[in-house]
Amino acid sequence: MKxxxxxxxxxxxxxxxxxxxxxxxxxxxxxxxxQALEEELGTTLIYRSRKGITLTPDGEEFLPFIKRVAYSxxxxxxxxxxxxxxxxxxxxxxxFTSVSSNWLPSLMQDFKKLYPFVQFHLQQGEYTSIxxxxxxxxxxxxxxxxxxxxxxxxxxxxxxxxxxxxPEDHPLVSCPVVSLEDLAKExxxxxxxxxxxxxxxxxxxxxxxxxxxxxxxxxxxxxxMVESGLGVSVLSEMVMNKVRYRFVIKKVDPPITRTxxxxxxxKKTLPIASRYFIDFMIQKLSAAR
Numbered sequence: 001m002k003x004x005x006x007x008x009x010x011x012x013x014x015x016x017x018x019x020x021x022x023x024x025x026x027x028x029x030x031x032x033x034x035q036a037l038e039e040e041l042g043t044t045l046i047y048r049s050r051k052g053i054t055l056t057p058d059g060e061e062f063l064p065f066i067k068r069v070a071y072s073x074x075x076x077x078x079x080x081x082x083x084x085x086x087x088x089x090x091x092x093x094x095x096f097t098s099v100s101s102n103w104l105p106s107l108m109q110d111f112k113k114l115y116p117f118v119q120f121h122l123q124q125g126e127y128t129s130i131x132x133x134x135x136x137x138x139x140x141x142x143x144x145x146x147x148x149x150x151x152x153x154x155x156x157x158x159x160x161x162x163x164x165x166x167p168e169d170h171p172l173v174s175c176p177v178v179s180l181e182d183l184a185k186e187x188x189x190x191x192x193x194x195x196x197x198x199x200x201x202x203x204x205x206x207x208x209x210x211x212x213x214x215x216x217x218x219x220x221x222x223x224x225m226v227e228s229g230l231g232v233s234v235l236s237e238m239v240m241n242k243v244r245y246r247f248v249i250k251k252v253d254p255p256i257t258r259t260x261x262x263x264x265x266x267k268k269t270l271p272i273a274s275r276y277f278i279d280f281m282i283q284k285l286s287a288a289r
Contacts, residue, residue, distance in 0.1 A: 003037040004070040006030050007045065011063070014052055064136070071137035078271040089273030092121045094130035094142030096193075097219045098160070098239035099260065103285075111280050118273050126217060128194025134263060140274040141264035148196045149263040155278075157285055161237040162198060162256040165222075166248045167229045178250040184208040187231035192217045198258040199234040206254070223247065 009019040010030065020027045038045050045059035055063065078090060095104065100122055108120050123130075123139050127148035133139040134152060146154035164178045172178050172186075180203055188210040190199070203210050213231055216222050222233050223245040234256060240249060262278055264270060270278075 001070065001073050003033040003040075004066055004073070006033040007037055007066060008070055010034065010046065010053065011055065016053070067136055067138070075137065075271070078273070089115075089117075089271060090119050090121060091271070091273050091277050092123065092139040094123050094125055094133040094139040094144075096124065096126055096130070096143065098236045099143045100124065102238050102241055103281075107277075107281055107284060110284070111277055114280075115273070115276070118277075126192055126194040127196050131194075131263065134265060140270050141262055141278060143260055144263050145193075145196050145198070145259055146261040146263065147259070148194060152263045152265060153267060154261045154263045155282065156259050156261040157282070158260045160258050160260055162234050162252065162258060163237050163240070164232060164234050164250045164252050165226050165240070166232050166250060167226055168246055168248055169229070170232065170248070172232075172250070173248045175250065177253045179253045180206050180208055183232055183234070183252070184210045187211055187213040189214045189216060189222050189225050189231045189233040191219060191222055191233065191235060198256055202234075202252075202254070202256045220245075 006019065006023065006025070009023055010016055013019045013022065016027050016030050016034075020030045023030070025033075034046060041058075041062060043058040043062075044056050045062060047054045047056055074090075093104070104122070112118060121139075123133055125133060125142075127144045130139070130142040130144050131149045131152065134142050134149075146156055164172075164183060166172055166178070170186075172182055175182070184203060190197070190210070190212050192215050200210070214225065216225070219235055219239045220243070222235060223240075223243060225231065226233055226247045227245045234252060236258065262281070264274075264278075267275060267278070
């Protein structure tokens, strides 16, 4: 199975050298694994050039099948560990910035006090990509707005307020509350969240179309852009904890909220470590309310 994992890591990192460093092999060993896989499948999977690597047409065709084989093997290994108890295990989570920077660190720390040999693997994304990760099996479960995953099992955890952020010298700073109508007139920096986007839905309900000048996938990049005066935005209240960027936060009228939930295919078939961690999180978050 090593060549399957090596192939996926090379594609993920875009480099034989980076893949080798991450997997703990020499670059020559990674190249030999890829060559062995290509010989096994009877085709060339990767183009190599000075500009980097790209998948061949056959590589594109084989990629989803190789992913399924590798992820199924990983699940088999997790099941073997499960049969020996929770002395060890890997917990693979699809998550986005506000959750991974606020909820997860303390929850992982507390969980590892109970199960010190459990390992966590976080895969960043937005609603649509996280749902894709779950369906293809590259993560065990993820955090999304449950509305983005209607065909998966979901548990709603929290209602999160979304607030406007403005440059410190912006004229709207003097307003106690900022209306969506006012925000729609300003250069707007949109956080890309996939097929469902709570601020865009709120604008749409009011019959407004924001003046989107930038589309960004990282909350902290947006904060820096607002600080630099490039525009205004609407972000999760949770993600703005402990930040040092200079901007002004305002409530929005009408208010915007989002639901954050845990999503997975079938809890009964999840690795035991992930099931334990989900139950642990729900208990912790419920106690904190």
